Amino acid sequence: MEQLKMESYRTDKTLEEHGEAEGLIKEIHGVHPMDYLLRTERLPHIWCPGCGLGTAMTCLLNALVKAELDLDKVCVVSGIGCTGRVPGYVRLDSFHTTHGRAIPFATGLKLANPELQVVVISGDGDLVTIGGNHFIHAARRNMDITVICVNNFNYGMTGGQAGATTPIGGYTTTTPYGNYEYPFNVSALAAASGAVYVARWTVLHARRLERSIVEALLKPGFSLVEVISPCPTGFGRRHRQREGIDTLRYYREHGVIRHGTDPRETDIALGGAIIEGKFVDIEKPTFLEQHARMLEHIAGK
Numbered sequence: 001m002e003q004l005k006m007e008s009y010r011t012d013k014t015l016e017e018h019g020e021a022e023g024l025i026k027e028i029h030g031v032h033p034m035d036y037l038l039r040t041e042r043l044p045h046i047w048c049p050g051c052g053l054g055t056a057m058t059c060l061l062n063a064l065v066k067a068e069l070d071l072d073k074v075c076v077v078s079g080i081g082c083t084g085r086v087p088g089y090v091r092l093d094s095f096h097t098t099h100g101r102a103i104p105f106a107t108g109l110k111l112a113n114p115e116l117q118v119v120v121i122s123g124d125g126d127l128v129t130i131g132g133n134h135f136i137h138a139a140r141r142n143m144d145i146t147v148i149c150v151n152n153f154n155y156g157m158t159g160g161q162a163g164a165t166t167p168i169g170g171y172t173t174t175t176p177y178g179n180y181e182y183p184f185n186v187s188a189l190a191a192a193s194g195a196v197y198v199a200r201w202t203v204l205h206a207r208r209l210e211r212s213i214v215e216a217l218l219k220p221g222f223s224l225v226e227v228i229s230p231c232p233t234g235f236g237r238r239h240r241q242r243e244g245i246d247t248l249r250y251y252r253e254h255g256v257i258r259h260g261t262d263p264r265e266t267d268i269a270l271g272g273a274i275i276e277g278k279f280v281d282i283e284k285p286t287f288l289e290q291h292a293r294m295l296e297h298i299a300g301k
């Protein structure tokens with residue numbers, strides 16, 4: 001990793017060596033301190049102006065560094081969607097898997113090599129709508145992975161359709177008169193399913209979000225950080241938030257930090273408060289610990 005870091009800071013490479021796009025970006029913007037953690041040859045990214053995903057990804061990268069993990073043992077996994085692009089941009093071992101299947105893929109990685117630090121970062125549509133069953137069972141088992149769920153209340157990439165997190169009354173391409181289905185509360189779902197660490201922040205609260213990701217990374221077992229994030233293209237513009245900055249303003253006005261709140265009392269309604277903070281931080285044997293105990297029991301130890 002150190003070698004990669006040095007490579008990224010070299011200024012004597014040719015355009016061909018860097019790749020044309022990367023070379024142009026460096027020429028215009030210079031070198032960024034996080035470049036060594038990014039596949040800069042893949043930039044510019046595909047995210048829309050005002051999207052919160054850049055902030056969410058930066059918080060994850062900063063947290064990985066601050067947690068002082070061995071980055072050679074970190075794996076970043078996603079499913080499909082706008083958030084699903086993150087593994088393509090991080091210069092770490094990373095996997096962009098099929099829709100809704102990030103968690104079983106991550107589970108397989110962890111079981112095959114328990115030394116790995118496995119991080120899932122994906123959207124609400126991927127994790128709790130299409131992949132909902134995997135989400136609740138990984139939490140139930142207390143599987144040793146960290147899940148970052150970027151929640152923007154709709155399927156952004158595929159055209160702004162409603163998902164399991166769309167609030168009542170939310171306008172999407174598939175609910176033009178307003179959503180009438182009851183939504184999931186992602187944090188409450190994780191807590192009810194057995195997660196040992198649950199926190200929620202908006203991307204406006206980037207420092208706090210980063211700190212929570214550090215805690216989640218260092219927590220043995222299933223940890224969940226829900227990241228509330230603007231999607232001006234799919235959701236915001238249908239709710240008088242045409243620009244990402246409009247949504248950030250909304251977060252500033254409606255964000256309420258309440259650590260320790262019962263996650264069942266943190267439902268998100270259109271126009272209502274967004275309760276943020278660390279909701280759950282408990283100790284419980286992880287899946288791998290339970291498995292090791294069973295092996296010892298069978299061996300008669």
Ligand code: SF4
Pocket residue numbers: 046047048050051052053082083152156157230231232233234235
């Ligand atoms: Fe971001 Fe939404 Fe655009 Fe996807 S569609 S990149 S979530 S703003």
